[in-house]
Amino acid sequence: MAQNKTIKIDAGADYFLTVRLRDEAGELIELTGCSARMKLKKEYDSADAMVSLTSDAGGGITFERFDSDSAFIDACCVHIINVQTGPLVDYSIKDGDGEVQPGEGVYDLEIVDTAGVVLRAINGMWIAMQEVTK
Template sequence: MTKPANLKLQIYQGATFRKRLRWLNPDKTPIDLTGCTARMQVREEVESTAVLLELTTESGRIALGGPAGTVDLLVDAGTTATIAWSGGVFDLEIVHPGGEVTRLAQGSCCVSPEVTRD
């Protein structure tokens, strides 16, 4: 069983958010993510029913690097500009081809408000 990485994600409102994670075996070789999908949700609190931000491989907001073991998170500037919340919690799950789910990361997500506007 993989212990999830505990991360603090920082989103800058109005700027493109990019974050690369790499999933490695204990011997530092990459985990092959070929055929996997991924999903991530940000909520105000763990128990909250409202999803503040969602990223999936299907939406193009998560890209998996197959044999390289990379997980790229991407939220465009237009989307971050509309964020009206200041923080929350998240987890990131990898769904393997056989249906097994691994929580790769979890933690907090905070938004730094944009000062420069059109």
């Protein structure tokens, strides 16, 4: 079962997330040869994703060794660039005090192994805090 986590993103800034998976015995799972995909949406049934990432070249997701002592590739690294995080907040939506509301929605990250088996690694809510300096 996927880990459920709320992620907090600064709109207009780069966002980084590293995920390491463990099996039932607590051992790190080797991710060599895997692919990955991630979407951030306003709601689960939204037709379009606000951010869509893949592990294709330049797609925002890479697989790496977590540290130099790792015996194999054991980390899935997500990088959402600033031009993707900026639109996560709609600055026209204000609360009762006239303050800009943070953006929010749902996301998941799926990893596909070399046999084509899909594992949802992490999912949950995202919250984007508005930026002042643009």
